[in-house]
Every structure is written in C-alpha cells, then in structure tokens.
Amino acid sequence: MAVYALSRPRVLKDAPVRRLRIFPSVGESMVSPGSKVEAGTILGKYASRQRLRFVRMETAGDKIAATLLVTEGQKVKRGEVLGYYSYMFGLGYTEYTSPCDGEIEVISHATGRVAIKEEPSEMASHLPGTVEHVEEAVGVLVRTRGHMVVGAAGAGYARSGALVRKAGEPTEQVSPQKVSPQDADRVVLAGSTVTKELLEACLRSRVAAIIAGSAPFSVVQWYENLVQELDWDEFLARYWARELKKKDAVVPRPTEIVPALVLTEGYGNMPMSDEAFELLSSFEGKPVFVDGASLAGVAAGRWDAGPCVIMPFAGAGGEEATDGSAGSGSGDPAGRPKALRELAPGVRVRVYGLTREPVEGTVEGPAQEDSALPVSIPVNSVRVVTKGGETITVPAANIQALG
Amino acid sequence: MVNSYVHLDIGNTVTRAKAWSASAQGARLLASATIPTPPALESVDLTESAFLAYTEVKAKVEESGQRFDPEEILVTVSAAGEPRVACAGVVKGISGESAKRAALVAGATVTDLLAVDDGRLEYQRILDLRRQDISMVVMAGGVDEEILGQGRHQLFNVAKVVAAGLPDRRGAGTKVPVVYAASLEGREEVLKIFGDSVDVVWTDNVRSRLEEENLEPARDAVLNLFSTGIRHDPRFTGLGRFGAAKVLPTGHSTGLSVRRMAEVLKQNVLVISLDGDTIQVFSQIRGVFTRTVTPVTRVQAKDVTRWLPSARLGERLDDVLANWKAAPGTLPASWDDLALYLAIQKQALLEAVREHSVTAIELRGIHRQRQIGETFQVNVKGGDTLVRMERIGTVCITGFLAGLLSPAALLSLVPDAFELHGVTKVYVDREGVLESLAAVQEEPDLLPESLLTPAGVILSPGRNEERIGTRWAFIKKDSTLEPLLVKPGEICHIPILAPHPVVFELHPSGKGDVGDGEGRRFSAQAVGFGSAYVDARVFGRKTDDRYRENRNTYRVFGVFPDDVLSGWERGMK
Known part of the structure; x- marks a missing residue:
C-alpha cells in the first residue's frame, strides 16, 4: 500500500488553473495581461538555443575559395544556398546551404566560417485562456478553467492535441505497433508503463504527447536528454523521415520536435490510477494540453510549472476564472483541509491504495493513537467500514471524502 | 505561576500544534496534534490546517475538564512561507559567505549566492535572479572604510546586477526588498544605482572589518521583513485568527533552542x-x-x-x-x-x-x-x-x-x-x-x-586510530571500571541495564586523540541511556x-x- 504523507492532489476537477508558460531561454512577450489566447496563439518569441549557427566553406590561403552568394546582414531562409564551390574543372561541386532561418552575422574569410544568427523562435500558448501576468523574459501566466491531472514526473515541452486512447485499461502496456503516422499531432493515452521503443515510435510518428502511468527512470533520463539535444536535422538524420525532408515541409518549432511525456504515477512499473485514466478517457477526441515540464528546473520553486495534463473547458478563453469560483472538485487543493475536517463518523469515503480498485466505505471514527504502517511508522488514520462490512484502519492521506 | 502556550508549526508536509505549560520547574508538553498541510498553492489558505490542529490540541487538553486558553501563540512557518533569500557579495568565500550565514541563521532558505567570482557572466546572474521566487535579497561586501580610494569597487557591480535582476514579489505585487549589510562608505553610490526600483533596508555591515563578522543586525532585518511580509502573503492571511501571534521561520526558532x-x-x-x-x-x-x-x-x-x-x-x-x-x-x-x-x-x-x-x-x-x-x-x-x-x-x-x-x-x-x-x-x-x-x-x-x-x-576512535583493542573503552559503574566489548572491524552493542548516570572512559594509544589531546584519556557522563555502541570499524x-x-x-x-x-x-x- 502506497501511503502519501504529503497529500498532493492527483486529479483536480472543474477547477481554476493557472499555468506558467516558460520561455526556453530569454524571451520577449507578445501578449499583454487580460488578453484572451487560444491554443495556437503566439505568446512570445525567444532566442533559439544555439543563437549562432556556422557554415564552413572551402578556403584557399586567407580567403574563401567558394563563390559567396550572400553578404553580411542579409536575411536567409533554411535551405537557401549561401555559396558553392566548384573544383576539378567542374567535376566536383559543393553547395553550402543555410541550416536555419536567420541573418548573416559575420563572414570570416580567414577561417571560411559564415555565422548565421538564428531567427527567434515562437512559443505558442497551447492552452486556451486569459493572460493573467507577463513575467519579463521568463514567461507568461495563462489562466483558464478545466480539469487537471497532476503528473508525478515528465519530460518535454508543452504541447496540445486531440486525445487518442491506445490502452483499454490503466494496466495495459501499449506496444509500439499501435502507434502510426495517423497519430501525428495527437496526444496518446498509454496505459501503465511506457518503454523506450514506444517513445521512439511516437517520436517517429510525430505524436504531440504521451500520457502514461510510469516509466523506468533510466528511460525518462534518456528521453530528457533527447528533449534537450535533438534538433530537426538530427531528427531527420536519425529517423529517416523522407516526406519531411522535402523543401516545402514545415519545420517544427524547436520545442515541438520531441513529444511531451507525462507520467501520472512516477518512475518504475506502475499502472495509471483509475481516476486519472477514467477522466482522461472521457476526453477522447477532444483537445488537451500536456506539459512534460522540462523547463520547470529553470523556474525553481514554482508551483505552476510542474508536469500536468489540462483539459480546458470549451470557451475557457472567454471565461473569467477566479480563486473564489473554485469548483466542487473532490481533489481541489483548497478543499483538502475541509475534506479532512469532514472525516467525521458517518461520512462516506473512497479509500485508495488498498487494492488496485478504490474501495468505498463509511468512516467509523478516528483510529487509535498507535496506528502505524507495517514498518512501525505512525500515521494519522481513521477507521473505515467498507461496503463489504470489513473494518479497516487507513491513513487519512489515502482517503477521499465523497461529500 | 503556570503559563500556557501553544506552538503551531506549519511545515511542508504536516502542520503540528503543541500545547505547553511553563512553570518555574520547567516546560511541560500537555498535548499535540498533527494535520497534513495542503500544497502551498497561491489559492490555498495554509493557516486553515493550523486552525484545525489548534482546535484539536485545545480539545485534547480540555478533555481533563480544565479550560485551556493559551496566553501566547507562536507560529513557525516552513511551508513555502519561509523567507526565500538570494544572497549577494563581492567575494564568494568572504562577504558572500557572510551574507549567506546571516540569512541562514535567521531561518531563511538561501536560493542563490551571487558574487563576482561565482563563475557566471553578468547576464546569467541577472537571469538567474529574475527566475527565482524570492522574498528578499541580502547584500554584503566591502569593509566600512577606505573602499572608495581604490578605484571603482566591485560592490557597485554587484548592486547593478541586483537592481537589474530583482523580480516582482509574487502575490502582493510589491517590490522585493534588499537588506543592505555591506560597506557603509558605499551606501550613497549604491542608492544611486538602485534608484526607486528597489526598497532598501539599511543595516550594519556584516564585515565592517575583515577580521570580524557581525551577523545579528542583518539577521534581525531579515526576521523583521519576514514578520511583516508574511501577513501580506495571501496564503497566510488567516494568521489574524490567532490574534497577535509571534511568527518566526521554523529554522530560526529551532536555532534559538540549539x-x-x-x-x-x-x-x-x-x-x-x-x-x-x-x-x-x-x-x-x-x-x-x-x-x-x-x-x-x-x-x-x-x-x-x-x-x-x-x-x-x-x-x-x-x-x-x-x-x-x-x-x-x-x-x-x-x-x-x-x-x-x-x-x-x-x-x-x-x-x-x-x-x-x-x-x-x-x-x-x-x-x-x-x-x-x-x-x-x-x-x-x-x-x-x-x-x-x-x-x-x-x-x-x-x-x-x-x-x-x-x-x-x-x-x-x-x-x-x-x-x-x-x-x-x-x-x-x-x-x-x-x-x-x-x-x-x-x-x-x-x-x-x-x-x-x-x-x-556511540564510542568511536575516529580516523586517528585504525585499530583498537579490548582495553580501549571502559564503563564506570559504582566506581569500578569495566572494559567494554570491542570487536575490531565491527560495531558492538552494550546494553546499559539501569538508566542511571554512567561514565564512559576511553584509553587511546599514544597517538590516538579522542577529545582531550593525543594519548590522553577521556571520560564523559551519560544519563538516561539504555544502550551504548562501540564502533570499531575502520573509516x-x-x-x-x-x-x-x-x-x-x-x-x-x-x-x-x-x-x-x-x-x-x-x-x-
């Protein structure tokens, strides 16, 4: 039985939600407080991760031997020819192309290097709502209303898409064969544990995000490195996506190359909780917001930047969600002390952690002072009479009051 | 005269309430209660769990039929309400460490230490500062006199970083204050750099002379800012229901007892x-x-x-x-x-x-x-x-x-x-x-x-002596010295049957030092212990x-x- 002394809510229903959309590096906001945003609204621009990209051309002595087609300060597009070098009486030919959109910053004739300042990348909201606050250079706080599944762990940046259910039940492990290119830009609901093979299949099929119960720590670590390091060229080289190599193919934003991953239970081999699976399943085909919170580290101590899945209500962008209008959701953090107070005799409760399925029962009274875990750790507990008539002592943190 | 007190500790994980009675004979714990603390989100009133714990502990004490009205309530906070402080100094190991120590003894959590030699570029320091959720900055650097005769002092560069990187205080929408515990001579120039963008609390220099460290004024300034700031924090607005309760960071409260x-x-x-x-x-x-x-x-x-x-x-x-x-x-x-x-x-x-x-x-x-x-x-x-x-x-x-x-x-x-x-x-x-x-x-x-x-x-020879023999540790009972069991390379358990005061005596070798110098015997009294352990493992x-x-x-x-x-x-x- 997993016992949580820290009563962290796992699922919030019908609750006001605030989400800090963090710029991956120093950013500039393009929205102002109070403005309504949709999933596709651009919140701001940020300097790309690499800032300067270099192309090295053939040199002879202290000058570039290749024929240059660009000059310093000129704007270039990804794939645009910067210069060419013909040798062996025209038998050999090399073409130098721009690796990104940007501006020619410097051309060094001595070294043959052409430095291109990459165009700032755009950051989409992915979450419909209202801009509550703009934190200069850091990010934008978006307010909305909806359901939220709090992730125990995750990786990747924020994405959104229509939810597609691949697992029939929370204990099912989804095989990589179940993911196909038809799932591109969708959010995959996998059951219990995700494997490296499944993550690679999702990456290859350009899935927007994956939600699962758990994954081994080593796999999440590998995936986190991939999130940080994989750029578009590397992706094309590694995953041999022929259709994406076409010149007119749309190059995704740097944060949208690797799908977001959210684990609802944590690391290891654990099935997704029934409550989270049921809630997510009920949103099949509808758009959801997923954030793997790879950027939470740069906003240390922030409560609004951890891994999560948000299912915003339709029209939430126009709705004023305030703290005072907190929903009646069972897992509302504001309601937690209230729920504890309500664990009086006679209150109907749902008990988690006894079996895979939650058990319903009625509170009989507070447990004895000496109630303890099997390893002798004392915990706050109550006595509950289950529907089957059995009286059990359960830590208060494992109980949800049913109102 | 018996006085009654209640201590409420709002921790990260649980909120605890303890009822105390204090008399000339000492303090006595009457009852305690524990309630899980809700997650420290902005919308949550963290004092709600404190109130529940207070109600429960009061009920427990009153079970005996005696009315319990505490004369004083102390609230200690470590759940997201503790002061989160960024420290700034000129040299990391000198003024930077002093600023950090001043913040820590006040019970604060130090989130960052900015210094000229911290290995970051200036823009990185500014960016790091902006991204943090902090409640104040403690700034130190320079002695009180003769810092301006040597050209432009690095203290002003640190002040520029602080002025440029200071984030808004979350929730209250006010500025993050700076506790200035640096050079007296540099105040005027620093004030010009800060301008109107920063609220400054002036205190005595933590290192007015290089040979001295005076942490108290900076510590008190951090505590004052904490006490006033916490009542404006939306998560702690419910503190009013405890009257004029004294509010301290938990770390500071424990530090006073230590x-x-x-x-x-x-x-x-x-x-x-x-x-x-x-x-x-x-x-x-x-x-x-x-x-x-x-x-x-x-x-x-x-x-x-x-x-x-x-x-x-x-x-x-x-x-x-x-x-x-x-x-x-x-x-x-x-x-x-x-x-x-x-x-x-x-x-x-x-x-x-x-x-x-x-x-x-x-x-x-x-x-x-x-x-x-x-x-x-x-x-x-x-x-x-x-x-x-x-x-x-x-x-x-x-x-x-x-x-x-x-x-x-x-x-x-x-x-x-x-x-x-x-x-x-x-x-x-x-x-x-x-x-x-x-x-x-x-x-x-x-x-x-x-x-x-x-x-x-626990009796241990430490790193000074690799091997100890059977006549290394002794226990004195009724004025007789009995050798304790020593197994080289292992820990031995020595039960002490009577919880009366006993004296342990160690006889190190010529080079062994167990507290009183090389080769000197050392003895210590222990009261109320039921077990002793001789740790003869080699580190x-x-x-x-x-x-x-x-x-x-x-x-x-x-x-x-x-x-x-x-x-x-x-x-x-």
Missing part, C-alpha cells in the same frame, strides 16, 4: 533536522552558531548503493530515488522500501554534514598571526572548519522524520553519516520540542535528558562485502527483524 542548549550544557552541540525534502544542520561550536539547509535532491543513486543491505534492492533504487525526490513526503510501507529509504537518508545526511563543515568555518580573508607551532604549516589562513567530531559530544535529531522513524533507525544513520569520534551522545526529539521552546518565555534549563529521548551513546576501508557489513550494522542497532535480514542474506524477495 543555542540555549549549548549554553546550558556548556558543550558544543550539533542538531540535525530531518524535514523530508531538506536536511537542516545546526551547530553551536566554540560559541559560533551556524545553520545550513541541504536539499535531498542532491543525492545520487550511485552514492546510495553502498548503504544497502542487499544487492537485490539496488535494482529498484533508481526508480525509488527518483519517485522520492518528486514526492519527499512518501513514507516507506515495506521493509524493502524502508531499507532503501534509510540508505537515501544516510547519504543525504552525509552530504548535509559535509556542507555544514564547509560553511561552519573560521572566517576567511583574515590576516592571522602565525603561532610558533604553525611555522612550517602551509594552511594557516582562516577558513578551517569548526566541525571536528572530537569536539562534539552531543548530537540531536529532530524534524518531521524524527517523530516517525524509530529511534533505532535514526541512530543507525549516525555512525556512517557523521564519522563520529570519541564519545557521542545521540538524542532524538520525537515531539519536536526544540522548535517549540522559543514559545516558552521562562526559558527552562534545556537539558536534553529532560526533554529529548536518549537514543544511544574508509574497502570491504569485501559491504552488503553484509550493512546488514550487521542494522542487526546491531535492531532496525529490521532478523527474518527480514536473513531473507536479504539469502537473496529472497
């Missing part, structure tokens, strides 16, 4: 607070009080493996450690989980003590006169650690986990994490007494025997089977049942 205990005992004292997600270490050594806070997220799986009692447990270590870092309040519910949990705690404690040793030091940067005996020594420049275990006779474990884990489990963490030396008395603060005593106005004589649970006495020795050694250690301390230990030995699940 200092008091060291004064009463006239000994150096080390106190560890196991808080789940962080480990606080307090020490009062040679009159110098130091507090450090170490996050447990620093622990790496590869370092934890050496503390496991079975190789099989290592297969799950990565996952368990990562889950526990994500949710530090999760408690172990099986023996396997407890073994992993203790191994993680042991490593976290080891790292916390190491960090404390680096922070609790003689002042750096001072010009010290060499003694004749130091003529040929190279490292006589200040900055030596004060934490030498042969100087420390009393170790106390407090905090959230001290009330949950058994004294035996807590005691088993100590020998490896501390590398003990000499006679060390280990106490456990199961009721969280240390953090409460700041509420008691008539300060009782804080003798650990009267308020804390004596867990055990740093590579063992053939570290799992077996860990199992033996746990067997001696009685942490796990024998059948669980033998199951691990046989490799059973």
Whole structure:
C-alpha cells in the first residue's frame, strides 16, 4: 500500500488553473495581461538555443575559395544556398546551404566560417485562456478553467492535441505497433508503463504527447536528454523521415520536435490510477494540453510549472476564472483541509491504495493513537467500514471524502 | 505561576500544534496534534490546517475538564512561507559567505549566492535572479572604510546586477526588498544605482572589518521583513485568527533552542533536522552558531548503493530515488522500501554534514598571526572548519522524520553519516520540542535528558586510530571500571541495564586523540541511556562485502527483524 504523507492532489476537477508558460531561454512577450489566447496563439518569441549557427566553406590561403552568394546582414531562409564551390574543372561541386532561418552575422574569410544568427523562435500558448501576468523574459501566466491531472514526473515541452486512447485499461502496456503516422499531432493515452521503443515510435510518428502511468527512470533520463539535444536535422538524420525532408515541409518549432511525456504515477512499473485514466478517457477526441515540464528546473520553486495534463473547458478563453469560483472538485487543493475536517463518523469515503480498485466505505471514527504502517511508522488514520462490512484502519492521506 | 502556550508549526508536509505549560520547574508538553498541510498553492489558505490542529490540541487538553486558553501563540512557518533569500557579495568565500550565514541563521532558505567570482557572466546572474521566487535579497561586501580610494569597487557591480535582476514579489505585487549589510562608505553610490526600483533596508555591515563578522543586525532585518511580509502573503492571511501571534521561520526558532542548549550544557552541540525534502544542520561550536539547509535532491543513486543491505534492492533504487525526490513526503510501507529509504537518508545526511563543515568555518580573508607551532604549516589562513567530531559530544535529531522513524533507525544513520569520534551522545526529539521552546518565555534549563529521548551513546576512535583493542573503552559503574566489548572491524552493542548516570572512559594509544589531546584519556557522563555502541570499524576501508557489513550494522542497532535480514542474506524477495 502506497501511503502519501504529503497529500498532493492527483486529479483536480472543474477547477481554476493557472499555468506558467516558460520561455526556453530569454524571451520577449507578445501578449499583454487580460488578453484572451487560444491554443495556437503566439505568446512570445525567444532566442533559439544555439543563437549562432556556422557554415564552413572551402578556403584557399586567407580567403574563401567558394563563390559567396550572400553578404553580411542579409536575411536567409533554411535551405537557401549561401555559396558553392566548384573544383576539378567542374567535376566536383559543393553547395553550402543555410541550416536555419536567420541573418548573416559575420563572414570570416580567414577561417571560411559564415555565422548565421538564428531567427527567434515562437512559443505558442497551447492552452486556451486569459493572460493573467507577463513575467519579463521568463514567461507568461495563462489562466483558464478545466480539469487537471497532476503528473508525478515528465519530460518535454508543452504541447496540445486531440486525445487518442491506445490502452483499454490503466494496466495495459501499449506496444509500439499501435502507434502510426495517423497519430501525428495527437496526444496518446498509454496505459501503465511506457518503454523506450514506444517513445521512439511516437517520436517517429510525430505524436504531440504521451500520457502514461510510469516509466523506468533510466528511460525518462534518456528521453530528457533527447528533449534537450535533438534538433530537426538530427531528427531527420536519425529517423529517416523522407516526406519531411522535402523543401516545402514545415519545420517544427524547436520545442515541438520531441513529444511531451507525462507520467501520472512516477518512475518504475506502475499502472495509471483509475481516476486519472477514467477522466482522461472521457476526453477522447477532444483537445488537451500536456506539459512534460522540462523547463520547470529553470523556474525553481514554482508551483505552476510542474508536469500536468489540462483539459480546458470549451470557451475557457472567454471565461473569467477566479480563486473564489473554485469548483466542487473532490481533489481541489483548497478543499483538502475541509475534506479532512469532514472525516467525521458517518461520512462516506473512497479509500485508495488498498487494492488496485478504490474501495468505498463509511468512516467509523478516528483510529487509535498507535496506528502505524507495517514498518512501525505512525500515521494519522481513521477507521473505515467498507461496503463489504470489513473494518479497516487507513491513513487519512489515502482517503477521499465523497461529500 | 503556570503559563500556557501553544506552538503551531506549519511545515511542508504536516502542520503540528503543541500545547505547553511553563512553570518555574520547567516546560511541560500537555498535548499535540498533527494535520497534513495542503500544497502551498497561491489559492490555498495554509493557516486553515493550523486552525484545525489548534482546535484539536485545545480539545485534547480540555478533555481533563480544565479550560485551556493559551496566553501566547507562536507560529513557525516552513511551508513555502519561509523567507526565500538570494544572497549577494563581492567575494564568494568572504562577504558572500557572510551574507549567506546571516540569512541562514535567521531561518531563511538561501536560493542563490551571487558574487563576482561565482563563475557566471553578468547576464546569467541577472537571469538567474529574475527566475527565482524570492522574498528578499541580502547584500554584503566591502569593509566600512577606505573602499572608495581604490578605484571603482566591485560592490557597485554587484548592486547593478541586483537592481537589474530583482523580480516582482509574487502575490502582493510589491517590490522585493534588499537588506543592505555591506560597506557603509558605499551606501550613497549604491542608492544611486538602485534608484526607486528597489526598497532598501539599511543595516550594519556584516564585515565592517575583515577580521570580524557581525551577523545579528542583518539577521534581525531579515526576521523583521519576514514578520511583516508574511501577513501580506495571501496564503497566510488567516494568521489574524490567532490574534497577535509571534511568527518566526521554523529554522530560526529551532536555532534559538540549539543555542540555549549549548549554553546550558556548556558543550558544543550539533542538531540535525530531518524535514523530508531538506536536511537542516545546526551547530553551536566554540560559541559560533551556524545553520545550513541541504536539499535531498542532491543525492545520487550511485552514492546510495553502498548503504544497502542487499544487492537485490539496488535494482529498484533508481526508480525509488527518483519517485522520492518528486514526492519527499512518501513514507516507506515495506521493509524493502524502508531499507532503501534509510540508505537515501544516510547519504543525504552525509552530504548535509559535509556542507555544514564547509560553511561552519573560521572566517576567511583574515590576516592571522602565525603561532610558533604553525611555522612550517602551509594552511594557516582562516577558513578551517569548526566541525571536528572530537569536539562534539552531543548530537540531536529532530524534524518531521524524527517523530516517525524509530529511534533505532535514526541512530543507525549516525555512525556512517557523521564519522563520529570519541564519545557521542545521540538524542532524538520525537515531539519536536526544540522548535517549540522559543514559545516558552521562562526559558527552562534545556537539558536534553529532560526533554529529548536518549537514543544511544556511540564510542568511536575516529580516523586517528585504525585499530583498537579490548582495553580501549571502559564503563564506570559504582566506581569500578569495566572494559567494554570491542570487536575490531565491527560495531558492538552494550546494553546499559539501569538508566542511571554512567561514565564512559576511553584509553587511546599514544597517538590516538579522542577529545582531550593525543594519548590522553577521556571520560564523559551519560544519563538516561539504555544502550551504548562501540564502533570499531575502520573509516574508509574497502570491504569485501559491504552488503553484509550493512546488514550487521542494522542487526546491531535492531532496525529490521532478523527474518527480514536473513531473507536479504539469502537473496529472497
């Protein structure tokens, strides 16, 4: 039985939600407080991760031997020819192309290097709502209303898409064969544990995000490195996506190359909780917001930047969600002390952690002072009479009051 | 005259209420209650759980039929409401460390230390500062006089970084204040740099002269800002229902008790607070009080493996450690989980003590006169650690986990994490007494025997002596000296049948030092202990089977049942 002394809510229903959309590096906001945003609204621009990209051309002595087609300060597009070098009486030919959109910053004739300042990348909201606050250079706080599944762990940046259910039940492990290119830009609901093979299949099929119960720590670590390091060229080289190599193919934003991953239970081999699976399943085909919170580290101590899945209500962008209008959701953090107070005799409760399925029962009274875990750790507990008539002592943190 | 007090501690994991009565005879705990703290989101009133705990503890005391109206309420806060402070100094190891120490002794959590030599570029410092959720900045640097005669001082560069990087204070929409505890001469120029963008609280310089460190004014300024700021925090607006309650950071409250205990005992004292997600270490050594806070997220799986009692447990270590870092309040519910949990705690404690040793030091940067005996020594420049275990006779474990884990489990963490030396008395603060005593106005004589649970006495030769024999440790009962059992390379348990005062005496070899100098015998009295342990293991020795050694250690301390230990030995699940 997993016992949580820290009563962290796992699922919030019908609750006001605030989400800090963090710029991956120093950013500039393009929205102002109070403005309504949709999933596709651009919140701001940020300097790309690499800032300067270099192309090295053939040199002879202290000058570039290749024929240059660009000059310093000129704007270039990804794939645009910067210069060419013909040798062996025209038998050999090399073409130098721009690796990104940007501006020619410097051309060094001595070294043959052409430095291109990459165009700032755009950051989409992915979450419909209202801009509550703009934190200069850091990010934008978006307010909305909806359901939220709090992730125990995750990786990747924020994405959104229509939810597609691949697992029939929370204990099912989804095989990589179940993911196909038809799932591109969708959010995959996998059951219990995700494997490296499944993550690679999702990456290859350009899935927007994956939600699962758990994954081994080593796999999440590998995936986190991939999130940080994989750029578009590397992706094309590694995953041999022929259709994406076409010149007119749309190059995704740097944060949208690797799908977001959210684990609802944590690391290891654990099935997704029934409550989270049921809630997510009920949103099949509808758009959801997923954030793997790879950027939470740069906003240390922030409560609004951890891994999560948000299912915003339709029209939430126009709705004023305030703290005072907190929903009646069972897992509302504001309601937690209230729920504890309500664990009086006679209150109907749902008990988690006894079996895979939650058990319903009625509170009989507070447990004895000496109630303890099997390893002798004392915990706050109550006595509950289950529907089957059995009286059990359960830590208060494992109980949800049913109102 | 009997006075009554209530202490409410709003912690990260739980909120505890304790009712106290204080009289001329000392303080007495009447009742306590514990309620889980809700997550510290902006929309949550954290005082709600404190009110529930207060109601419960009041009801418990009144069960006896006597009305209970506390004369004073002390509220201590560590759940997201504690002061989160960024420190700034010119040289990291001199003024930077002083600013950090001032913030820490006030009970704050230090989120960053900005200094000219911190290895970052200026824009990185500004960006790092902006991204943090902090409640104030403590700034130090430069002595009081003659800093401006030497060209432009680096202090002003630090002030520019602070002015450019200061974030808005969250929630209240006000500015983040700066406690200026730096050069007196630089104030005018710094004020020009800050302009109207910063609220400055001027205090005395922490290093007005290089040879002196004066932390009190900066500490008091941090505490004042905390006390006024917390009442404007939307999560603590409910504090009004407790009247004019005194509000302190929990770390500061515990620190006051630690200092008091060291004064009463006239000994150096080390106190560890196991808080789940962080480990606080307090020490009062040679009159110098130091507090450090170490996050447990620093622990790496590869370092934890050496503390496991079975190789099989290592297969799950990565996952368990990562889950526990994500949710530090999760408690172990099986023996396997407890073994992993203790191994993680042991490593976290080891790292916390190491960090404390680096922070609790003689002042750096001072010009010290060499003694004749130091003529040929190279490292006589200040900055030596004060934490030498042969100087420390009393170790106390407090905090959230001290009330949950058994004294035996807590005691088993100590020998490896501390590398003990000499006679060390280990106490456990199961009721969280240390953090409460700041509420008691008539300060009782804080003798650990009267308020804390004596867990055990550990006798260890430390690193000075590799091998010790049977006539190394003695116990004096009824004025007769009896040798204690010593097994080279192992820990031995010595039961003390009567909880009367006993005296332990150590007879080191000519080069061995157990507290009173090389070759000198050392004796110490212990009251109320039921067990003593002679740790004759050699520090740093590579063992053939570290799992077996860990199992033996746990067997001696009685942490796990024998059948669980033998199951691990046989490799059973």
